[in-house]
Amino acid sequence: MDALQRLALLRAGSTVGDGTPGRPSATLEIVGSGAVVIACVLSSNGLELAVVDLRRKIKLRRFESFDAIGLVPLETLTRIAGTINEVHASLGSTCVGIGISVPGVFDAHSGVARAVLPLGWRNIPMAAVLDDSLPADVPVLIAHDATLGALAEFRMGAGRGAQRLLYLAGQQIGVGSALILADEQSGRSDHPLQAGHLIVDPSGPQCSCGSRGCLELLVDGRAMVAAMSDVSSAPSSMDAVLSALSQSTAVPAAMDRIVDHLQVGLISLVNTLSPDRVVFAGTLSPLMSRFEERMNAALELSVVAQIQPVTLVGSTFGDAQIFGAAELAFEPLLRDPEGLFKRVSRATAES
């Protein structure tokens, strides 16, 4: 923080900050235009982009729609780079990082997107392609979408203060998951998970992973829409399911079976990963709020939860990945403020 203040990016506000290490407190004010990052979320239907400042305020949002499944990976990466370069060129502030969320397994050591199944990608050298086409000297950081969702909750939301945070994000198709461990020396360690493929019913439906009865098939958005459609002649939609859950209107018995499966999955996950907090996000957040008592009752059957407290909470953020990608993108600046800021400023002046 001192280094950031020496660089005149921030000054103390009128009240004292909360002293949280590793990130600026909400009471700090940005001097002048400050530093920003470009945070991106890649999905099968396009790229969501936000410019985020040091106070974690979104300065600009943009959504570029394209069918990433219909494009070859290189075309998608070229489009992403084009959009980011366009936004970067229009910034009035210094960009100190670019964070990109991908909906699948990304290997940070090799820079290769190993298995991004929603886009049909396997072993795509994503970091190398983007490093060649994005602004020089601006660090580019890429990570798994659920891990970034977990990171946003861990730093600024429902996961703050947790030592072992398990994050489960229900999507229309699938359940994203990650584990974040607090670490005194490095701040934290991230562990992308595939908890959606935890088998909860071996005689259940066939999953694309090869197993049967995976958790995500039984509790994701598709399962919820099918449960609601059971009692209605008209097919239901995800919006109808979410509004029924949040407005406490009656939900069909089939929704109870979804909660049963989520309970079974939760008990196994708590017993194996030993979290002290579980954040339910996406479509699972309203489900958890509606059936909170039953989810907490499930913990009585977990041997781990019997001996140490486990707190279940709904997510704070609706679009946690954007904030998680921004957190990731700010990390090089927070690790070495003077070095990075000088390097980026020099590159900006030369371009």
Ligand SMILES: [Zn+2]
């Ligand atoms: Zn599976």
